[in-house]
Amino acid sequence: xxxxxxxxxxxxxxxxxxxxxxxxxxxxxxxxxxxxxxxxxxxxxxxxxxxxxxxxxxxxxxxxxxxxxxxxxxxxxxxxxxxx
Amino acid sequence: xxxxxxxxxxxxxxxxxxxxxxxxxxxxxxxxxxxxxxxxxxxxxxxxxxxxxxxxxxxxxxxxxxxxxxxxxxxxxxxxxxxxxxxxxxxxxxxxxxxxxxxxxxxxxxxxxxxxxxxxxxxxxxxxxxxxxxxxxxxxxxxxxxxxxxxxxxxxxxxxxxxxxxxxxxxxxxxxxxxxxxxxxxxxxxxxxxxxxxxxxxxxxxxxxxxxxxxxxxxxxxxxxxxxxxxxxxxxxxxx
Numbered sequence: 039x040x041x042x043x044x045x046x047x048x049x050x051x052x053x054x055x056x057x058x059x060x061x062x063x064x065x066x067x068x069x070x071x072x073x074x075x076x077x078x079x080x081x082x083x084x085x086x087x088x089x090x091x092x093x094x095x096x097x098x099x100x101x102x103x104x105x106x107x108x109x110x111x112x113x114x115x116x117x118x119x120x121x122x
Numbered sequence: 123x124x125x126x127x128x129x130x131x132x133x134x135x136x137x138x139x140x141x142x143x144x145x146x147x148x149x150x151x152x153x154x155x156x157x158x159x160x161x162x163x164x165x166x167x168x169x170x171x172x173x174x175x176x177x178x179x180x181x182x183x184x185x186x187x188x189x190x191x192x193x194x195x196x197x198x199x200x201x202x203x204x205x206x207x208x209x210x211x212x213x214x215x216x217x218x219x220x221x222x223x224x225x226x227x228x229x230x231x232x233x234x235x236x237x238x239x240x241x242x243x244x245x246x247x248x249x250x251x252x253x254x255x256x257x258x259x260x261x262x263x264x265x266x267x268x269x270x271x272x273x274x275x276x277x278x279x280x281x282x283x284x285x286x287x288x289x290x291x292x293x294x295x296x297x298x299x300x301x302x303x304x305x306x307x308x309x310x311x312x313x314x315x316x317x318x319x320x321x322x323x324x325x326x327x328x329x330x331x332x333x334x335x336x337x338x339x340x341x342x343x344x345x346x347x348x349x350x351x352x353x354x355x356x357x358x359x360x361x362x
Contacts, residue, residue, distance in 0.1 A: 052270065054225075109221075109271070
């Protein structure tokens with residue numbers, strides 16, 4: 039069994055109004071060194087796969103088809119073997 | 123001319139669209155449940171506004187995989203008329219029937235207000251009862267209408283006349299302060315290359331009767347009828 043931890047973020051260069059608002063809030067709290075904030079999504083999938091390569095292939099496929107919008111988003115993921 | 127209004131779990135403008143077609147235009151219309159796979163007999167499909175599937179993951183992301191959307195894609199590919207309003211527009215983008223994607227409104231606010239629109243292309247099945255350059259008023263109600271598309275495709279949309287509506291001032295000036303959501307090029311609505319699929323964020327079905335204080339949206343629906351009359355059988359053979 040594997041656990042996939044998927045991070046979805048807006049592509050570099052795509053305006054992130056949410057990130058900008060968070061950055062503004064941090065600045066108002068006195069954190070002036072924050073140059074940029076990007077807000078993204080974090081998904082955790084538990085996969086009933088025994089083969090790592092198979093699991094990896096399926097995660098990529100799921101990202102391409104549903105979990106990520108390639109027009110505005112990028113993703114990275116980690117795959118970790120877990121025991122039940 | 124027979125209209126179909128698709129109903130997803132979470133659609134909430136379906137009854138308004140139905141009302142306009144049925145009571146204002148006096149044309150046959152049916153609801154189409156999202157599990158439906160057959161669109162035979164319809165001459166125009168409307169994807170209404172709302173919050174399909176709770177807008178979970180991304181707006182429109184889950185709706186686009188409902189059974190009816192395969193049928194809608196096939197219908198559009200055969201030249202059938204498809205109109206996506208607000209959430210319907212977002213679903214058309216997710217489904218790839220129109221290019222681009224929606225981001226959160228620049229202000230982060232859900233904007234529920236009247237906006238002015240400039241009609242950029244009046245030579246489509248959806249806008250032929252407007253004049254090019256005409257300024258009309260319609261309500262918007264959305265949190266994610268901040269349209270984005272990469273520069274090459276944007277250039278193509280502009281070149282091919284696929285930008286149909288732009289947010290503008292009451293005088294018709296396309297300016298940043300007239301833009302409720304920060305969309306690229308003040309874009310409020312786009313169509314595909316063949317002009318048969320239109321997506322727009324504003325709600326024409328909410329301004330189609332004088333009693334509501336504004337009937338500017340009615341001409342969008344009238345355009346569809348008038349296009350249909352001038353092209354008899356065109357849609358029927360394509361989509362029947």
